[in-house]
Amino acid sequence: MKIENVMDMFRRLSGLDTETVLKFRFMCDSALDGIRTKLKSDRNIEAYSGRIEFAAAALAYYRYVLWSVSENSGEDITVGEISVKRSASLSEQLKATEKLYREAFENIGDIYDCDGFVFERI
Numbered sequence: 001m002k003i004e005n006v007m008d009m010f011r012r013l014s015g016l017d018t019e020t021v022l023k024f025r026f027m028c029d030s031a032l033d034g035i036r037t038k039l040k041s042d043r044n045i046e047a048y049s050g051r052i053e054f055a056a057a058a059l060a061y062y063r064y065v066l067w068s069v070s071e072n073s074g075e076d077i078t079v080g081e082i083s084v085k086r087s088a089s090l091s092e093q094l095k096a097t098e099k100l101y102r103e104a105f106e107n108i109g110d111i112y113d114c115d116g117f118v119f120e121r122i
Contacts, residue, residue: 001046001049039111
């Protein structure tokens with residue numbers, strides 16, 4: 001598993017240029033490290049590196065979008081005749097990103113050791 005591959009996939013998902021992606025390397029590192037700690041030990045992990053790298057990129061991208069949404073989550077502003085409204089597309093982008101992230105993790109479900117924590121209603 002190579003962080004460079006994760007960062008390249010993150011770049012493609014985010015549409016950021018290479019220089020800007022370097023500023024978010026910490027997100028890619030954190031995602032890959034987090035996944036590594038939960039991989040099942042009885043598997044040949046290198047055989048699954050492509051799926052793992054994509055899951056890490058998807059997780060980093062999800063975190064990047066969350067960060068972007070929080071940075072742009074201000075109220076709608078009106079000053080005189082000028083009005084700036086929050087975009088609904090950020091919410092839609094977050095939903096799409098979450099779907100991508102969940103699908104990427106489903107794809108590594110056979111090698112990823114999940115805690116299985118579920119919220120249920122009584």
